[in-house]
Structures are given as structure tokens and as C-alpha cells.
Amino acid sequence: MFGKRRSFIIMYFLAAAVLLLTLTGDGPDALRRFSGVHSERVTVSEPEITITRSEIALMEGSSWETILYKISSPVEGPTVMVIGGIHGDEPAGYMAADEIASWVVDRGTLLVLPRANVPAIEKRTRNAPGEPDLNRVFPGDSNGGPAEEMGAVIMELIIEYEPTWVIDLHEAEYCERLIPGALGQTFLYPRKADSLDIVEELxxxxxRSIYNEKKHFLLLRGVARGSAAKGALMAGAEGIIIETCEQMQIEERIQYHCQVVSAMLYTLGITVY
Ligand SMILES: [Zn+2]
Incomplete structure (x- = not known):
């Protein structure tokens, strides 16, 4: 009798455990979905370090005036530049970059230009009124119109600060997995670039941090002539374009951009905290 009862209790707990596993069936994957790569953040236990944050105005006094954020750690490390808002109708890119501009890094330097094309962002259009596509003007022209001048300014920044990577945040209307050529949810990495191992690791x-496989990023090779990523290559940096897919909610797209940048910094030995 006792044996039967004990068996029943064991069976009961086994059933409860199975039910619990079913309810939280995604297990660690589900955790990863919400915590993303940020779960890799660690508390810095080394001696206290002072992080320097600077704000540098670009094209001051013009309708293109915008801020470059420079976040520097005294601990030696790579410099990484993040650009958002090259296209004004791709909000997740510049909204994520706004958030990234508030990050602190444990080593190296993080340069963030969240809103590269202010007039286009204000109009919510791809290009600034009457101006060419900012992502086709690189290396820019300091004597040209405002878009070409901004291209030249960004080139000067890359040459001056020598980032190892320039990460340019964009959006596409549809997902590449569903419509080949649509470019949503992809990394675009130039064909003639040397750090494919880092991009594949990224x-x-x-x-790994995205639970739903349909939302996984794809890697495509090649970027457009005149793009900021191409400009980065011309200036001796690595360039990559991150494209999210506008069929997803804006919060999710912003999170993906932040996740990619955080993971790239982590891959390069920089921890965000
Ligand atoms: Zn774009």
C-alpha cells in the first residue's frame, strides 16, 4: 500500500516536472530571447576606471547639425563606430543608436553617430529633401551639397579616430528569408573585406540569442558603391551594414540592432555595462 502511494507521489512529481518543462518549454532559448547578448554583461571587478563621454557637434549651425558621441575607456582596446539614421525612414537604426550612445564600455572607444541625416529623419523620408541618397555619396565631398558634405565629415571621422569597425544600422521593408533580395534581417558585409571570421562569429x-529561427539574421556579401560601409573600407576600417525587417514591431527591431552591436563589441573584447 505504502509502495503504491510512494509510486503515486513519484509519478505526481514527474508529471508536474513534465508540465513545468512544457510550460517553459523554450528553456534557455526563451531566456536568451529576452536577455539577448546583454546577458553576457559582467560586473567590472577591476579597479575603478573613469569613462570619458564627449559630445561633438557636426555640421554645426546647419539643418544637418548632429551629435557624435565619444565614449572612451582608459583601458586600451579597439575603437568601434556605430552610425544610425543615414536613411530617415528607417527608425529602428537611429533609435537603437540613440540608446547605444548611452552605453559605457570597459575598454577601447565607442563612437556613436545616431542621426547622420537629420533633415531626412525629420521628414521620415529616405533622403533629405532635394538631396541625394547619403548612403551613395561616400567618400563625400566637403565642397558639395549637404549630403556630400556629411559623407566627407563621416570619412574625416573614420580617418581621424581609426575605428577598426564601422557598423551602419539600417532597415528594410521585407525579410530576406521570405523575399530574396529584400535584405531585411541581414548583415551586409563587403566582398573585398578580410574579417569574415569575425562576421561569422558575430x-x-x-x-544563438534569437529563439525564433525565422528571425535569424542571414549574411550577404557585397555593399553598394558610395555606401558608408564602402567608405569605411576606403578609409582602412572594416564596414558592415545591419538591416532589420520592418515587418516586425519597432521595439523588437531596436532590440536586434542593440543586440548585434553589443555582440560585435563583445566579439572584439569590449564589454558594455
Ligand atoms: Zn537604409
Whole structure:
């Protein structure tokens, strides 16, 4: 009798455990979905360090005036530049970059230009009124119109600060997985670039943190002539374009951009905290 009862209790707990596993069936994957790569953040236990934050105005006094944020750690490390808002109708890119501009890094330097094309962002259009596509003017022209001048300013920043990577945040209307050529949810990495190993490591890390496989990023090779990523290459940096898919909610797209940048910094040995 007692044996039967004990068996029943064991069976009961087993059933409860199975039910619990079913309810939280996604297990660690579900956790990763919400915590993303940020779960890799660690508390810095080394001696206190003072992080320097600077705000640098670009094209001051013009309708294109915008701020470059420079976040520097005294601990030696790579410099990484993040650009958002090259296209004014791709909000997740510049909204994520706004958030990234508030990050603190444990080593190296993080340069963030959240809103590269202010007049286009204000109009919510791809290009500024009457101006060419900012992502086709690189290396820019300091004697040209405002878009070409901004291209030249960004080139000067890349040459001056020598980032190892320039990460340019964009959006596409549809997802590449559903409509080939649509470019949503992809990394675009130039064909003639040398750090494919880092990009593949990044892709693996980011996709591991995304529960739904349909939302995994794809890696495509090649970027448009005149793009900021191409400009980065011309200036001796690595360039990559991150494209989210506008069929998803804006909060999710912003999170993906932040996740990718955080994972890239982590891959390069920089911890965000
Ligand atoms: Zn774009």
C-alpha cells in the first residue's frame, strides 16, 4: 500500500516536472530571447576606471547639425563606430543608436553617430529633401551639397579616430528569408573585406540569442558603391551594414540592432555595462 502511494507521489512529481518543462518549454532559448547578448554583461571587478563621454557637434549651425558621441575607456582596446539614421525612414537604426550612445564600455572607444541625416529623419523620408541618397555619396565631398558634405565629415571621422569597425544600422521593408533580395534581417558585409571570421562569429552569437529561427539574421556579401560601409573600407576600417525587417514591431527591431552591436563589441573584447 505504502509502495503504491510512494509510486503515486513519484509519478505526481514527474508529471508536474513534465508540465513545468512544457510550460517553459523554450528553456534557455526563451531566456536568451529576452536577455539577448546583454546577458553576457559582467560586473567590472577591476579597479575603478573613469569613462570619458564627449559630445561633438557636426555640421554645426546647419539643418544637418548632429551629435557624435565619444565614449572612451582608459583601458586600451579597439575603437568601434556605430552610425544610425543615414536613411530617415528607417527608425529602428537611429533609435537603437540613440540608446547605444548611452552605453559605457570597459575598454577601447565607442563612437556613436545616431542621426547622420537629420533633415531626412525629420521628414521620415529616405533622403533629405532635394538631396541625394547619403548612403551613395561616400567618400563625400566637403565642397558639395549637404549630403556630400556629411559623407566627407563621416570619412574625416573614420580617418581621424581609426575605428577598426564601422557598423551602419539600417532597415528594410521585407525579410530576406521570405523575399530574396529584400535584405531585411541581414548583415551586409563587403566582398573585398578580410574579417569574415569575425562576421561569422558575430552571426552565430546573435542567432544563438534569437529563439525564433525565422528571425535569424542571414549574411550577404557585397555593399553598394558610395555606401558608408564602402567608405569605411576606403578609409582602412572594416564596414558592415545591419538591416532589420520592418515587418516586425519597432521595439523588437531596436532590440536586434542593440543586440548585434553589443555582440560585435563583445566579439572584439569590449564589454558594455
Ligand atoms: Zn537604409
Amino acid at each position: 552571426l552565430t552569437a546573435v542567432n
